Amino acid sequence: MTDTVSQNNTMLSRTITYRDAINEALKEEMRRDPSVFLLGEDIGERGGSYKVTAGLLQEFGPKRVIDTPIAEASFTGIGMGAAISGMRPVVEVPFVDFTMLVMDQLVNQVAKYHFITGGTRKVPLVLRTQGGVGSGLACQHSQSLEAFFYHIPGLKIAVPSTPYDAKGLLKTAIRCDDPVIFLEHKLLYTAEGAVPEQEYLIGFGKGGIKRPGKDVTVIAWLNMIPRVLSAAEKCAREGIDIEVIDPRTLVPLDKALILDSVRKTRHVIIVQEAIRRGGVASDIASIIQEEAFDCLDAPVRIVAAANSPIPFNEALEHTIIPQEDDITEAVYQIIHKS
Amino acid sequence: MYSKEFLTHIYTQLYTIRTFEMQCIHLYRQGMIRGYFHPYTGEEAIAVGVCAGLGDNDYITSTHRGHGHCIARGADLNRMTAELLGKKTGYCKGLGGSMHIADFSSGNLGANGIVGGGIPIGIGAALGISLRGEQGVAVVFTSDGATNNGIFGESLNLAAIWNLPVLIVVENNHYAVSTPIEQSTRVPDIYKRGPAYGIDSFSVDGNDVLKVYEHAQDAIARCRSGRGPVLMEAKTFRFGGHHVNDPGHYMPKDRMAYYKSKDPVLVGRRYLMEKGGATEDEIQLLETSITRKMDDAILFAEESPELTHEELMNIVERY
Numbered sequence: 001m002t003d004t005v006s007q008n009n010t011m012l013s014r015t016i017t018y019r020d021a022i023n024e025a026l027k028e029e030m031r032r033d034p035s036v037f038l039l040g041e042d043i044g045e046r047g048g049s050y051k052v053t054a055g056l057l058q059e060f061g062p063k064r065v066i067d068t069p070i071a072e073a074s075f076t077g078i079g080m081g082a083a084i085s086g087m088r089p090v091v092e093v094p095f096v097d098f099t100m101l102v103m104d105q106l107v108n109q110v111a112k113y114h115f116i117t118g119g120t121r122k123v124p125l126v127l128r129t130q131g132g133v134g135s136g137l138a139c140q141h142s143q144s145l146e147a148f149f150y151h152i153p154g155l156k157i158a159v160p161s162t163p164y165d166a167k168g169l170l171k172t173a174i175r176c177d178d179p180v181i182f183l184e185h186k187l188l189y190t191a192e193g194a195v196p197e198q199e200y201l202i203g204f205g206k207g208g209i210k211r212p213g214k215d216v217t218v219i220a221w222l223n224m225i226p227r228v229l230s231a232a233e234k235c236a237r238e239g240i241d242i243e244v245i246d247p248r249t250l251v252p253l254d255k256a257l258i259l260d261s262v263r264k265t266r267h268v269i270i271v272q273e274a275i276r277r278g279g280v281a282s283d284i285a286s287i288i289q290e291e292a293f294d295c296l297d298a299p300v301r302i303v304a305a306a307n308s309p310i311p312f313n314e315a316l317e318h319t320i321i322p323q324e325d326d327i328t329e330a331v332y333q334i335i336h337k338s
Numbered sequence: 339m340y341s342k343e344f345l346t347h348i349y350t351q352l353y354t355i356r357t358f359e360m361q362c363i364h365l366y367r368q369g370m371i372r373g374y375f376h377p378y379t380g381e382e383a384i385a386v387g388v389c390a391g392l393g394d395n396d397y398i399t400s401t402h403r404g405h406g407h408c409i410a411r412g413a414d415l416n417r418m419t420a421e422l423l424g425k426k427t428g429y430c431k432g433l434g435g436s437m438h439i440a441d442f443s444s445g446n447l448g449a450n451g452i453v454g455g456g457i458p459i460g461i462g463a464a465l466g467i468s469l470r471g472e473q474g475v476a477v478v479f480t481s482d483g484a485t486n487n488g489i490f491g492e493s494l495n496l497a498a499i500w501n502l503p504v505l506i507v508v509e510n511n512h513y514a515v516s517t518p519i520e521q522s523t524r525v526p527d528i529y530k531r532g533p534a535y536g537i538d539s540f541s542v543d544g545n546d547v548l549k550v551y552e553h554a555q556d557a558i559a560r561c562r563s564g565r566g567p568v569l570m571e572a573k574t575f576r577f578g579g580h581h582v583n584d585p586g587h588y589m590p591k592d593r594m595a596y597y598k599s600k601d602p603v604l605v606g607r608r609y610l611m612e613k614g615g616a617t618e619d620e621i622q623l624l625e626t627s628i629t630r631k632m633d634d635a636i637l638f639a640e641e642s643p644e645l646t647h648e649e650l651m652n653i654v655e656r657y
Contacts (some may be wrong), residue, residue: 069495073458078458078459081399081447081460081463118429
């Protein structure tokens with residue numbers, strides 16, 4: 001069943017939002033498996049900060065949609081305890097910034113348990129959270145912290161950029177026996193896209209080609225995908241054919257898809273919303289230079305946020321993170337320089 | 339009224355934990371065990387008294403001073419010793435060592451290298467029990483040191499608002515590494531924190547195995563009948579420093595002498611003679627057989643293979 005239903009199979013698709021796609025994934029998995037339950041702040045009656053869990057309390061009741069006090073570290077740890085003793089919790093932390101309060105439980109407990117038990121016990125826990133720059137939420141509600149999780153062996157990371165990916169990846173995450181950090185983007189919740197009526201799963205470690213092209217490979221995820229796609233349209237009008245690669249999961253990373261594309265286009269740009277220093281893009285760049293250096297016609301370029309907290313001021317917020325023009329400019333430079 | 343059989347079981351566990359710790363301290367000093375080793379000597383009555391009230395389907399989470407809990411839950415000495423020696427036959431295949439022993443087969447969800455780290459995990463096991471409508475109970479072993487960590491307060495609150503079947507056992511040995519409890523809190527009676535969260539709480543003499551057992555039994559019964567959580571503070575004292583390399587010079591000699599006069603292993607031995615009617619000869623026979631088992635465990639561990647790099651890579655491949 002994995003990924004058998006094509007996103008392009010419009011016969012079976014309707015258009016829904018990213019938010020509704022996640023809601024459907026939760027609902028379907030909760031109906032399918034009674035050990036799945038939700039734990040998080042304001043997720044019941046209110047449906048969470050972004051209304052992703054709306055309606056689930058009504059269908060599944062307060063034992064499976066559990067509102068928590070503001071106690072991120074302990075409710076995540078409680079999720080872990082439930083996970084290792086037979087349940088499948090989906091823990092929601094409303095903003096990725098707040099997961100900093102949970103780091104002991106994620107890094108020292110959740111990510112280590114399989115290892116501590118000599119590879120015999122699993123932690124089927126999903127931590128859903130949301131990040132990225134939004135509309136003036138300022139520096140403690142706007143971070144892109146995937147690199148924190150990426151650095152920790154034992155955590156899988158999903159980064160869906162479309163409603164189709166969000167639903168298929170979340171269903172896989174919930175069925176996965178390993179802990180998954182499921183990163184959503186606050187600006188994508190209202191994004192619409194085709195999602196099949198029938199069930200499908202997207203396997204981890206299988207990236208998607210969001211736009212095929214032959215001149216430059218641009219790798220991006222989450223909310224950088226729509227931005228890269230519109231930059232690609234602009235480049236197309238000027239005769240540059242961009243291939244847009246979305247890894248969909250950062251761990252595991254679809255190296256084969258990335259390297260195949262690099263070998264085809266010989267030019268690579270990696271676009272991340274997170275700050276430049278110590279980011280996932282740097283690691284992907286290092287993988288490419290290590291494994292496909294001979295294929296490159298130009299150095300790998302990274303387009304990323306400045307090494308700065310996110311300003312509240314709107315104009316400054318825009319200057320900090322990659323915009324469409326930053327992406328097209330990088331494309332022109334890489335083509336020109338080679 | 340305790341049967342001789344029960345008291346023999348209790349004393350067997352007390353003596354086994356003491357023997358295990360003393361022998362492993364010896365192995366540590368010989369360089370056979372590396373890393374940190376935090377002995378449970380002087381605190382044995384808590385693990386033994388509490389775990390005697392648990393059944394097969396109950397869970398525990400443990401601390402960085404976790405060997406006693408592991409043994410009291412029925413762990414195999416061979417596999418424990420092998421783990422401390424970093425061998426493949428150990429509970430964590432030699433990947434975890436002293437601070438990380440977990441034995442799922444006995445419901446021991448694990449020791450923890452992070453003080454307070456296991457508190458929400460044990461409570462999570464209790465949440466699972468509650469959501470599934472089972473009769474089980476979870477015991478969270480933690481320490482006075484952990485109670486000043488935010489996770490303690492957060493977790494107690496969650497256990498309370500969800501009425502979870504969890505017994506939180508605070509092993510108050512009066513020290514967080516070298517910091518005495520009087521220096522880290524104005525309320526050294528930890529059990530007094532429970533009522534602020536709406537949790538029934540009490541203090542017990544942590545060196546008296548039967549007192550611990552009786553109170554724990556009652557608390558566990560309350561949890562099973564849906565009247566949990568319960569907080570139990572067991573007052574005790576380490577018989578040495580924080581770990582093997584810490585001589586514990588900061589511990590007052592008179593206080594140490596007082597607690598050594600209440601050595602939980604000797605208390606258990608006395609109970610077995612006085613209440614169980616065991617003779618000195620019978621007890622010596624028991625002790626000899628435990629010593630022999632420990633000798634066998636050391637031999638087993640020494641002769642066990644280590645995990646290979648390739649085997650390690652197979653485990654972490656999915657990471």
